[in-house]
Amino acid sequence: RIGDTMNILAVDTAGKSAAVAILRDDTLLYETQCNNGMTHSETLLPMIDTALHACGLTMEDIDLLGVTNGPGSFTGLRIGLSVIKGLALPRQIPCAGVSTMAALAYGLAGEGTVIGAQDARRGQVYWGAFDLATHTRLTEDTAAPVASLEKFVQDCKKPLFFVGDGATLCYNSYKQVCGVAACPPALQVLRGAGVALAAKAMWEAGACVPPAALLPDYHRLSQAERERAEREKQQAEGTV
Structure with a gap:
C-alpha cells in the first residue's frame, strides 16, 4: 500500500x-x-x-x-x-x-441470501451462495445443472436473490418458491x-x-x- x-x-x-x-x-x-x-x-x-x-x-x-x-x-x-x-x-x-x-454478491446489498449464477450453457450454471448482509460465503463455487440448486433454494430461510447472467435461468425454475425475491434484470449484472x-x-x-x-x-x-x-x-x- x-x-x-x-x-x-x-x-x-x-x-x-x-x-x-x-x-x-x-x-x-x-x-x-x-x-x-x-x-x-x-x-x-x-x-x-x-x-x-x-x-x-x-x-x-x-x-x-x-x-x-x-x-x-x-x-x-x-x-x-x-x-x-x-x-x-x-x-x-x-x-x-x-x-x-x-464479485456478484459484493455488488448487491441488503438482507437475505444472494446466489451468483453465470450461464455455463447446456442447462448448467456456475453458482455460489452468500449472506447478503455480510457477504459471508455459504457454498463453494461450482458448475451444476440448474435443477441441482433445488435443495438449497427450498431450504433457504431468508429472502433469496439471484444475480448474474444465469439469474434468469434460475428465476425461471424457482420464482414460485416461497422466499425467492425478485431482482430486476438491469440489477442482475x-x-x-x-x-x-x-x-x-x-x-x-x-x-x-x-x-x-x-x-x-x-x-x-x-x-x-x-x-x-x-x-x-x-x-x-x-x-x-
Missing part, C-alpha cells in the same frame, strides 16, 4: 458484460458497464483508459488490481487476466483474483464495484498475490477439452 489511501482498479470480463471500477478506500470514484455485444478485447482497454482519465489517475497511482478469475467464459477470463497482468507487471502491483460469484469491494476484502485478509501468481479458476474443462476426453473415452471403449 502506498501513501494514506488505497486506489483499487477492478475489472470483470467473466460473462457477457464488461465492467470497470475505481475504488479509493471506501469511496467509489468511478464505475462503468458495457453490455453492447462487442468483445471484451475491443472494450476493456478503452474502458480502463477512460476510468483513469475520469479520476485524474495513472497506473502509477494504483495500489491494487482486482479481476474476476472465474468461473465464467474461458475466453473472457483470459482477456481480463491478461490485461491486468500486463498492467501489474511493470510495478509489480498486487493483484486480487476475485471469484466471479463473490456483475458490477465493477463488486469486484473492487471483493478485492479490498481479499487485501485485508492477506489473500492478494503478485502478478505472476494470478491464475484463472475455471471450475470445469473447456469445451475442447471435454470433447477430446469424450473421443478418448470412446476410443478406449472401441466405439469409434
Whole structure:
C-alpha cells in the first residue's frame, strides 16, 4: 500500500458484460458497464483508459488490481487476466483474483441470501451462495445443472436473490418458491464495484498475490477439452 489511501482498479470480463471500477478506500470514484455485444478485447482497454482519465489517475497511482478469475467464459477470463497482468507487471502491483460469484454478491446489498449464477450453457450454471448482509460465503463455487440448486433454494430461510447472467435461468425454475425475491434484470449484472469491494476484502485478509501468481479458476474443462476426453473415452471403449 502506498501513501494514506488505497486506489483499487477492478475489472470483470467473466460473462457477457464488461465492467470497470475505481475504488479509493471506501469511496467509489468511478464505475462503468458495457453490455453492447462487442468483445471484451475491443472494450476493456478503452474502458480502463477512460476510468483513469475520469479520476485524474495513472497506473502509477494504483495500489491494487482486482479481476474476476472465474468461473465464467474461458475466453473472457483470459482477456481480463491478461490485461491486468500486463498492467501489474511493470510495478509489480498486487493483484486480487476475485471469484466471479463473490464479485456478484459484493455488488448487491441488503438482507437475505444472494446466489451468483453465470450461464455455463447446456442447462448448467456456475453458482455460489452468500449472506447478503455480510457477504459471508455459504457454498463453494461450482458448475451444476440448474435443477441441482433445488435443495438449497427450498431450504433457504431468508429472502433469496439471484444475480448474474444465469439469474434468469434460475428465476425461471424457482420464482414460485416461497422466499425467492425478485431482482430486476438491469440489477442482475456483475458490477465493477463488486469486484473492487471483493478485492479490498481479499487485501485485508492477506489473500492478494503478485502478478505472476494470478491464475484463472475455471471450475470445469473447456469445451475442447471435454470433447477430446469424450473421443478418448470412446476410443478406449472401441466405439469409434
